Amino acid sequence: MSDPLQIKRLLRRPQFLAAAKGVSEARGAVVIQRLDRGDGSAHIGLGFTATRKVGGAVVRNRAKRRLRQAARLMIAQHGRPGSDYVFIARMGTADRPWDRLLDDVKSTLTRLATPKTERADRPSHPRASSGQDDRTP
Structure with a gap:
């Protein structure tokens, strides 16, 4: 029998900054950054943030509460240990x-x-391959 998935909260700024150096994806109402720690530990670290652009304190807190609950429901099936x-x-x-x-x-x-090597469904940016720039001089 495997031991249950261990989840730890990210609480310190350096942990958030380290995760920002990993890969990120955005979908709809959420952006998620993932950092493969490579430290041999199998736990999953979770952090939640909302900028002031999202709204006042009440709106930011509600958004983070909703993200925490969504993460609780989804991380065990779709998260990667470590x-x-x-x-x-x-x-x-x-x-x-x-x-x-x-x-x-x-x-x-x-x-x-x-x-990323398995992600063939994402087309490259059209300007990235043409070498042309649409800006006018």
Whole structure:
């Protein structure tokens, strides 16, 4: 029998800054950053943040509460052990219908669990390959 998944909260600023150096994905009302710690520990670290652009303190707190609950429901199935995740609230997080928010979190976690080399479905940016710039002189 495997031991249960251990989840720890990220509480210190350096932990959040480290996660920002990992990969990130945005879907709907959430941005999630993931850092593969590589420290041999199998626990999952979770952090939650919302900027003042999201709204006042009441709106930011509601958005973070909703993200915490969504993470509790989804991280065991879609999270990768040995990783730290930072959930960042966006403008519509506090008002998004619950099932859509859960879908955003699930699809973002699934996307982050897939290595970039296996992600062939994302087309490259059109200007990146043409070498042309649309700006006028």
